[in-house]
Amino acid sequence: MRQEINHWFLNLDTIRISFAPKKEGIFLFKHINYIIESKNRQTTVIRRYSDFWWLLETLGKRFPFRTLPSLPPKRLGVGDEVFLERRLRGLTRFMNALMRHPVLRDDPLVVSFLTEPVELAIWRKNVVVSTEDEFTSQLPISEDLSGHVPSNLDVQLEVIKTRLPALVDYVRSMVHVMDRIQKRTEATAADYMRYSLAIHALADCERQCHLNECYNCEQLSQGYNKIGSHMNKTSSILEEQAKSLQRSMVEDLKRLRDLQISLMELLQRYERSREAGIIETLRKRITANETKLKAVQASAVAAAAAAAAGGNQDAGDLSAFESQIEKVGASIASDRVELEVLLQRVVLQRYTLWMEITYFHKNQALIATMYQRFVQEQTKTSQSLRDNWKSLSPIVHDMPMEVNGFN
Template sequence: MNGVQTASEAMTASFSAPPFEVSDPWGATTPRGLNPLDLSTILSGLPLPEIYTTAFDLAQPVGGKITVLALNKILGVSGLPPATVDKILNIVVAPTRSRITKGECSVTLALVAMAQKNMDLTIENLTAHREDLPIPHLPGLELIDFESVNEPDIYSASSSLPRVHHPVHVGSSVSDPWRYSTISTTTASKLSSIGNGGYPPAPSFLASPPISSPEVPQSVDPEATRKEMYQWFLNVDTIGISFAPEKEGVFLFKHTNYIVESKNRQTTVIRRYSDFWWMLEVLAKRFPFRILPNLPPKRLGVADEVFLERRLRGLTRFMNALVRHPVLRNDPLVVSFLTEPVELALWRKNVVISTEDEFTTRLPISDAFAKQIPGTLDLELESIKRRLPASIEYYRSMVHVLDRIQKRTEASAADYTRFSLALNALADCERKCHIEDCYNCAQLAQGYGKISSHINQTSHLLEDQARTTHRAMVENLKRHRDLLVSTQELLQRRDRSREGNAAEMLKKRIASNEAKLKTLRNSAASAAGASGNGAAGGDSSSAGVYDAQIEKITNNINSDHEELRVQNQRAILLQHTLWMEITYYHKSHAQIASMYQTFVHGQMKTSQSLFDNWKALSPVVHDLPMEVNGFN
């Protein structure tokens, strides 16, 4: 359809902003070349014991890296003294860093194994024994609580309304995006009797959206409508996406598989990135004037872990945007994508996929349908269009700034961990004074251990705060930024569709044919009159020629009138669709308040916990010996 943005053009919109990967969250540029040896490659290519991979995976890596605090928890079960743990961290992790790679984690575990065997802890010694490294002993590794914070759902605001999860039938119809389709008792019983968790198998023919022609409601209760809309926001599905354990393919052509889980449907399927791409291409043809979410971009060559992690988050936002849209979430293709257990490439061979746009299935429409569209729609669309570019840039800026804040908090957590380790090591070092029977020095060393424990707790709280900031705010800000970008692209498609106005072309063609028809009828009448008077040169067959031409042009005019009627109805449907989309866009702003409420509540909780932690430490430091005469 003319003016419709292709899926490939829309893929990178949500990733058009800079990645904002901040290496130094404090703003200064970290000097390069201080450590010419890349520790992450020292053990590359070696068949390391399984515990190396297990420890790294348990530490919940993000973007191929784990935090210093998570690494410290692993070292905590090694049984090594604090001074040794501190030495290992200082060897592997630079003071300006708060995360390490898998290769650096392997080097750390190798140093742990060497320390447990009383070997010298140097990189040179590690390199010399890289072929015959001992295996680290980490009892209770699987029992470590890495304190993962579940992602808060900003759409799950508490309410007295019950949370009802309606199953979605592949053949369900949607006329009003804000109204529920009532499922009869008979239909519900049939659905419950079908296997695969109550959802029907993939159809043999996957048609275009079976959207019935909507009618104007006789009466609308505003209060009931508000409750219905609020209930809809409570009933949205939540899609979780994670990496499948193993890549498929051969050598350089391996691809990553994704595990896609639907919370409401309780289904789990395996999908490739190309499956997401294909689905968006089909949806772009079916729903040319809906708010279509964007996919993260493709990448040629081998993708690194940071890129794959960003793509995973982008795919998660994409799928959740689909299932939150009141029309797209019920499309048979989306339902099949989330529920069909077999590989999608095989499933596609057994079904016929229709790419007809949604307007085709909704014609003809009632004459009263146009009355639903507000007269100010075009003005509202233009107003949104003017504001969107600035709003998108502001959201990109907020994402950037909050991402830096999150990384600074994470860096602070890592620094507190280092401080705690050093203080613990100091307590062991100064436990015995050079003066025999010195009570105060022993009391001071004991206090070091208590202070270290509280500072380590501070590190835990700050890391929780950083993780919550990222999941409760950074990703949700990106969600709304993506919504703004998708709305902007919708309005751009609408503008491009106006450039080739088929209705205007039909009107001009009808006017031209009507002028030709009038001329032909006049000529036919003249020819008939001349033939009837027996004029010289009169040809009785000329009237028949004119009749054939008149019939042909008349048929063309009737055909164009019918096509013009269809185009006018499509224009009404387009306007109605745009009205519903900006209504959905507008109502989505209500989720922003919940997002900030969750964020502020988390900040208050962390601040209170930090206050309680420091308050509990206060009597400990006040009990430390501070009389000068006590150190005679």
């Protein structure tokens, strides 16, 4: 079991999603198609946004006690460029979250979503998609399954449930701040580019001095051009840093936030599950019917004894007692079978919950990787900026600075 768990994060598939070239539909009902590429499977398919929603809804029925990733929100019409880019990144996080999950990534429906070359709507018409939950095919369970569930699972769940809201709030705040840092870096890169263009234009103006014999103004103009080139390079460095922040740190934080929210929603679904109430109802009904059965059996025995003693008890009364005993007994047997199935489903639910919080906990190891990548990128950017400014230093020091040189 432990060895199997340790293989969860090996050989993970990577999904890349991009916009298809053309929009389809008319007017407000135009929609965008998405090209989905699977690295491991070497497949490329085209899907609509509604296909993603259908996939999530179906997975929700099949895997009600799994950490299902969330999708970016719906919106009528095509939307602006910023919204579409945000949705594209959300869809990419959704698919890669499915690929990271040790169970969901191998579900036949997910595999078909990534590999069927035809439109999903056409494919759905030609196949029967089961919406039975995963537990149906796992019954009856092995006797030792409950032994794999920690005895303190309820305590663990309570601790997680208490901590999760605060964790989600903190990570949401971190996402917001890092997103602002990314946008400020992007804006700073754009400002350096504007400055570069302006100083190049200034160099053209300064090249022609009002004094024909002025050599220093021409040198100053050359210095302007070199400063502008370094400003332009600074812009490129910062622009790459902004892109790197978006690709890595911002998206990594959003993945962490999405996973926390998915686990919180899973625990809420578990609390709302109706098995516990049905089990209690069945147990009460079985107890009541067992009491009733004993009473009917006692009455039948008394009636049979009276008939044997020559009383006036007829065969019809005895037959009625037998019919009632059979009916109550059948009801008890049916309820016991249903109760056993529900008890086994509860064991499966608890085992699944334990697996999901184990999966959640193992994802914590990715936080170190996230910050390692962030620090590496920051170091790389800082070094590039330092080298750029250092190479500009002798150039600006060689620019004419003596007042007497501008006579």
